[in-house]
Amino acid sequence: MxxxxxxxxxxxxxxxxxxxxxxxxxxxxxxxxxxxxxxxxxxxxDPNAPPPPAPPPPPPPPPPQAVxxxxxxxxxxxxxxxxxxxxxxxxxxxxxxxxxxxxxxxxxxxxxxxxxxxxxxxxxxxxxxxxxxxxxxxxxxxxxxxxxxxxxxxxxxxxxxxxxxxxxxxxxxxxxxxxxxxxxxxxIATTRGMEAMLERALEEASRTQAPAPAPAPPPPAAAIPPERSSSPNVMDGRRASVPDASPEEIRARKEALARRLLGGQRLSTPGRPSAPPPMRPPQGSQPSAPPPMRPPQGSQPSAPTPPTQRYASASDAMDALKRRYEDRIDGATQAQARRYVQTAEEAFAKGDLVAAATALGIATKFSPNDTALAIRYQETKNQADLALTESYAKQADYEEKSGHWAEAARSWQKVAKLQTNNPRAHMSAARALLRAEGGDLHQAAEHAKRAVAAEPGSVVGHVVLAEIYSKAGLLASAKRAAETGLQVDPTNATLLGIIGKAASKAPTKG
CATH class of the missing domain: 1.10.287.110 (DnaJ domain)
Incomplete structure (x- = not known):
């Protein structure tokens, strides 16, 4: 490089x-x-640096043989x-x-x-x-x-x-x-540039994962102890050894946790007597200092306090918190989707179909239910694949004309990978692998089979498949491929020659 x-x-x-x-x-x-x-x-x-001083005049030119x-x-x-x-x-x-x-x-x-x-x-x-x-x-x-x-x-x-x-x-x-x-x-420069951009875009896509909505993190074990079963789990010895708390203490801890999660909002629990929370001063006594995170008595609030949302239980408060969390996640994913759509628009403006298709593909991860976005992504991807395919095919045509069969095989295989149902790509890849020195005959046979399956009425595919088997020494398979091809063109000299070669090397009885 x-x-x-x-x-x-x-x-x-x-x-x-x-x-x-x-x-x-x-x-x-x-x-x-x-x-x-x-x-x-x-x-x-440095392009911004001042120009260097003019060089001194060159010395007289040396004799021609010295230069x-x-x-x-x-x-x-x-x-x-x-x-x-x-x-x-x-x-x-x-x-x-x-x-x-x-x-x-x-x-x-x-x-x-x-x-x-x-x-x-x-x-x-x-x-x-x-x-x-x-x-x-x-x-x-x-x-x-x-x-x-x-x-x-x-x-x-x-x-x-x-x-x-x-x-x-x-x-x-x-x-x-x-x-x-x-x-x-x-x-070549065009396809290398597109391949490099595609590689970078795929790396970015692999690093970018759309965050799935998830429930709020569970509270710490110290705040809400888990319920004890009649047979403690032997794999959780530490939790099994925590002493049981009274029902009132557990309820008070749950309400305290809910207030913290809701930013200080209070819960109403109608129909149940309210137990005094722990660490509260005795009735009639004044606290020595104002409670933390609250303004002193008599101070003017900086902004009006929104109406307090009351919940019947800690479970309702947790459900409300989870809904708010999911709403925030949904808003964040939509913002990410819009950001990548904008990136795609900028790539379109530059004529960079590969980058545009990749950006739209990432956007669909953040907005999987957007049908219009999915359709646009697929259309753009098809255009990018077509541009790559046309460039690979031009390279392959030149490489075939120059007799560089190994290079032509690689180019045609790239076309066949992008257009899996293109019979010409599979046929050309098979023929190039057949003629290339050290070409992979197994891959050549697979491409030839795909070409024959796509166009069974074309004798060219049958000829190439029979030649591949013959070169690989699989004479029985070559004979069967040639016989199938002769049903399309009974007078094909190449196929007749392959059948004759297979018959001459067949074992004789006696």
Whole structure:
């Protein structure tokens, strides 16, 4: 990632601009920039700082042969940990150690390098600069340069690098192919940005939970002792050992708790004699100090006191308190829902469908009974999925055209994941996995089965499924798939060939 980010630094973009340009999270970009700065690769400047003094006039230019820099494969060793096993450097071969490091480092990063980065040129490089970079790199990787040299396992790796360098050159020097490739890179940047936003939004959604209304917390055990059963619970020895209280004492404690929970309101208990609460001064005596939390006698209240709500019992008071608590919770959840709807509106204004869909999804958690909100969320999510699907499909088409079957398989599988009933996506994913080196044939067969089930009248699906079974060595399954396909197209040469191959390898009796 550090190498990819380094290619996008142009001296004008800040960290947030780089995050938007690359589609990477802000914190990842900031961390990578700090690492590059510590390594001395980049220098961060304050855009508000006064301009530096004009540099002194440059020295006279050196001879032409001195300005020619020594070009080699891109180096990433100093930017991040190597992706290869260091034991591979210990292999006996005729390559110098530094050359081995470069070969391994670039070989294991080929999937992450675009053509410009591989050649070490800028996206604005002219045709002449691209050709010069190619010839210098190809000289290092061309097999003929190491004639009669023992390269061991490095030889196929260098051949793969030479092939990719040649492909990069042939693509970038052709105007039409270069335009297609630039469009492909733009699609990758778009989907990476959307994926990064989706990942961040999902993390936020996982952290955001709509609080469910819950009953008020139970009172402390010291305030209202639990009723004792005839057989105390052995797992609650401490509570079982609390001495019994009289009914009047329990009632007085409940009324005191209810008054505290209701902010000092008094309870009326008609029909029952009122027992004096504990710690009350004797009749006729004056308290030495006014009761706490009450204004002194004769003081003027700062605001009119609302009428006192009276309840028949402590149980009624607790029920009223619970209803007030649930009302507050309901109001809080609705406020949260409105906040995320507003976030979605702002994302819509920026054209960010992924962020809008995610914000609406969180809002539905806070307002699960809002049918209109749920419908709007689903519509927005469908639009975001469609945008991602179209971008993945464009990438897959280009990768197929370039013969990059492993990359095409990944792109088509992403399309199939978003559109599970899309037969073209499943068929294309199956075909790409079949042609990719080391492709997962089990996954390929599953995609082909989905495509055949969706379009049983298309012979293409039957052909691909039969080819997958044949390549996997499952000749009986290949024969059955081919026979099913021949019912659609009885003259299909590929299916007839698979049946013939299965018959020739079938065990003979005798």
């Amino acid at each position: 550090d190498g990819f980010l380094l290619t996008r630094i142009n001296g004008r973009l800040g960290s947030k601009d780089l995050a938007k340009e690359t589609g990477l999270p802000d914190f990842s970009v900031e961390r990578a920039l700090e690492k590059l700065e510590k390594l001395g690769v980049i220098e961060r400047i 020619r820099e020594k070009r080699g494969l891109p180096e990433f060793v100093s930017l991040s940990a190597p992706k290869y096993d260091p034991k591979e450097l210990e292999e006996e071969c005729d390559l110098p150690l530094e050359q081995r490091k470069r070969v391994l480092d670039v070989y294991y990063r080929l999937e992450d390098l675009d053509h410009y980065t591989l050649l070490g040129v800028s996206p604005q490089a002219e045709k002449k600069a691209i050709k010069r970079a190619y010839f210098e790199l190809a000289a290092l990787m061309h097999p003929d340069r190491y004639f009669k040299k023992y390269l061991g396992s490095f030889k196929p790796k260098m051949e793969a690098l030479f092939g990719r360098i040649t492909e990069a050159h042939d693509t970038l020097v052709d105007r039409e192919r270069r335009a297609d490739y630039d469009s492909y890179l733009a699609e």
